[in-house]
Amino acid sequence: MADTRIRSRFELTGRVAVVTGSSKGIGEAMARGLAEFGARVVISSRNQESIDAVAAAYRADGLDATAIACHVGDPDDRRRLIEQTVATYGRLDILINNAATNPYFGPVEGLPPDAYQKTLDINLTAALELSNLALPHLRKSGTGSVIHISSIEGLHANPNFAAYNISKAGIIMLGKSQAREWASDNVRVNVICPGLVKTKLSRALWENDQLAKQFTNMIPLNRMASPDEIAGLAVWLASDAASYVTGGTFVADGGMLG
Numbered sequence: 001m002a003d004t005r006i007r008s009r010f011e012l013t014g015r016v017a018v019v020t021g022s023s024k025g026i027g028e029a030m031a032r033g034l035a036e037f038g039a040r041v042v043i044s045s046r047n048q049e050s051i052d053a054v055a056a057a058y059r060a061d062g063l064d065a066t067a068i069a070c071h072v073g074d075p076d077d078r079r080r081l082i083e084q085t086v087a088t089y090g091r092l093d094i095l096i097n098n099a100a101t102n103p104y105f106g107p108v109e110g111l112p113p114d115a116y117q118k119t120l121d122i123n124l125t126a127a128l129e130l131s132n133l134a135l136p137h138l139r140k141s142g143t144g145s146v147i148h149i150s151s152i153e154g155l156h157a158n159p160n161f162a163a164y165n166i167s168k169a170g171i172i173m174l175g176k177s178q179a180r181e182w183a184s185d186n187v188r189v190n191v192i193c194p195g196l197v198k199t200k201l202s203r204a205l206w207e208n209d210q211l212a213k214q215f216t217n218m219i220p221l222n223r224m225a226s227p228d229e230i231a232g233l234a235v236w237l238a239s240d241a242a243s244y245v246t247g248g249t250f251v252a253d254g255g256m257l258g
């Protein structure tokens with residue numbers, strides 16, 4: 001039999017993963033990727049019906065998935081997500097903080113304080129709080145991995161997206177800070193910065209043909225990504241194939257930032 005010394009490092013059998021915002025888009029693709037490599041995955045979003053449908057579709061394909069609803073801005077929901085995961089599977093090895101919002105598009109001087117606060121609460125504070133709730137279980141795991149989903153907007157300011165840009169820059173530094181402090185427990189923390197991915201969140205940018213053309217012209221690969229094209233990074237970062245990788249920021253943007 002061929003030696004699979006390196007290939008087997010990608011294997012996630014026996015690991016349990018929570019992916020927030022995994023009813024659709026990038027979160028769904030990452031959860032699917034983890035499950036295809038053997039992880040038991042918790043599908044989560046605000047909508048029970050849609051996460052039940054995703055988990056059922058995975059199970060129909062022979063994958064292991066459970067649906068637990070969680071509005072990441074709600075402290076009780078966050079606690080319940082982690083507690084129910086551990087009650088169901090007895091462990092937690094991988095946390096992907098993916099759910100995000102962008103309620104305001106407009107100039108920074110007109111940014112309403114409530115939209116600013118909501119963006120920070122959902123995109124940044126929730127990731128901090130969920131990580132803290134998961135930490136005791138990730139420590140026990142021995143191979144804990146936290147992955148935050150930022151954006152190229154965390155590295156490069158997109159005009160009219162100030163609150164989103166700030167939240168996505170913040171989550172990069174959250175990941176770096178956690179990585180420094182949690183490495184001694186072998187809990188690794190990394191950040192993924194996708195470029196333009198065709199999902200509901202980015203709909204305003206691709207539904208309008210002219211705007212879509214303008215954006216794709218700025219991308220050397222000359223197209224938007226599909227959510228599946230982000231999943232491989234998440235599988236790698238979650239697995240032992242990335243066992244020496246922590247505190248990193250990984251861009252998948254079709255070459256846009258150059």
Ligand SMILES: NC(=O)c1ccc[n+]([C@@H]2O[C@H](COP(=O)([O-])OP(=O)(O)OC[C@H]3O[C@@H](n4cnc5c(N)ncnc54)[C@H](OP(=O)(O)O)[C@@H]3O)[C@@H](O)[C@H]2O)c1
Nearest residue numbers: 021023024025026045046047071072099100151197199201
């Ligand atoms: N699409 C892009 O071009 C792009 C680029 C860079 C970075 N990103 C980042 O990638 C991540 C995923 O975005 P996406 O484009 O895949 O978005 P999407 O297709 O709109 O999916 C968002 C997911 O998050 C869930 N969600 C939204 N608000 C939530 C909340 N408060 N609590 C829990 N779940 C919530 C949604 O489900 P429910 O509505 O059922 O709750 C859904 O499952 C985000 O962090 C986003 O900032 C996206």
